[in-house]
Amino acid sequence: MITLYDYELSGNCYKLRLLMGMLGVDWTTVPIDFYPGREHKSEWFLKINPLGQLPVIEDDGLVLRDAQAILVYLASKYDAVGTWYPRDNPALLGEIGQWLAFADGITGTASAARLHDALFYDFDVEAARAGAHRLFRILDEHLWFGEQEGRDWICSASHPTIADIACFPYIMLSEEGGVPRQDYPAIRRWCDRVKRIKGFTVMSGVFPAGPAKAA
């Protein structure tokens, strides 16, 4: 069974809970007192992840850190249909990799602003917010052009991929860091589509999709 070292309010941990829920795989949770306890910087945890970061999983003796890397692993191993990370499509894999890196950029900006406001991290919050807006503008435009071409998801496929999962959490939580989304209508529509994927689950701060809009 997969073990997830988890903190409830972490968007990076939520990425994995989200994908595992959608794939229907079971896991056990080891709760980490990220805040206020800073358990991810404790001696025992640094042995598991010397970066002192969540999330980490353990599966069949394999210990993996980094949410994006873990998404790649989980989709490759547990997605029987093979759509979340299609191993036979090099162009699509390249695109997914590009947006996985983009997702880590969202962590470095939108999530940093949230950590500053909610958990008092000593970050330059104005720089973090400006960085988040820059990324959101790029993604909003990308999604808007996609919609014109009939594409619903971040990558060029008729189905969601792990890139959608990686980008979703800290976009949804951005208001907690003072980054409103009203100027990004295509992002808002895409968030709604993600919430309607079968097996979607919430975390604290993320609410389920409202009732489907009448046609």
Place this chain on the structure above:
Amino acid sequence: MTKTRCTDQVILDLWHPLAALAEVRAGVVVDTVLLEERLSLAIDGKGSAAVWRDRADLAEGSLVDVAAVDGKLPVKLAYGYIWTSLGNPPADLFPIPEFDEPDRRKLNAATVGVNVSAPRAIENFLDMGHFPYVHTDILGAEPHTEVKEYDVEISVDRDEILATRCRFFQPMASTTSTEGADVDYIYRVPHPYCSVLYKSSPVDESRLDVIAVFLQPVDQEHVRAHMMLCILDEENEDKVIKRFQQTIFGQDKPILENQFPKRLPLDPRAETPIRADKSAIAYRRWLSQKGVTYGVIPAAT
């Protein structure tokens, strides 16, 4: 006395929480903000503490001898937190007798920054109506959405609001729950920015768990919310208990931050009675009677 940005004397004269004692390292300066004033604090780990106005020679993180700090503000250590006041505080803080019961677990679930006024946060804390919608499958679940009739009084001798006979069906009332149950609640508001709730303990039907929210007003529209737990649970690790409470608070946070206006309107006609139910109406009236102006939109006179 130094001039303060906050001019509300009622609020200035109160005790305000600044930090959980368990999270402050002895002898090391910690900075914080209270009522728009930059303060510093330190504890010596032997029961003494100091709070003073931030100054350059005692920067955050530096070592300090608590006894040697001059220009100290009033200080009180209570319920696991360090409290101070920018005015003339009363001798005592409101009582929570259960805190002295030795078999209880007492911890700070977390201190969280929230973009909301303190009174809005108190009002949300008092409202059971949101349980099934915001804390779905934990503190409530459909179809059990009705808030049944309960009693509210403003206790004159204790100068606090008391809501009793509250009852709500909860799928998972606490870390010790094994099944859904009808849970009894009592709410107290003994301080304009603090509330204490009592709820049935799943492990001892004759006793109540105590959960308090102590709000530190950073400014009129930002708080640091300190969540104090004083509960019966012999089974779970601290971090499991904290996680449960943080999950719930994390669900409330976006609701609180989307309140508009951010300050609580005290004019009885300002918001519809559906949003402001019985205990909320009593709370608003009590703030008005006290003459509180900070964090609220006072009623026109």
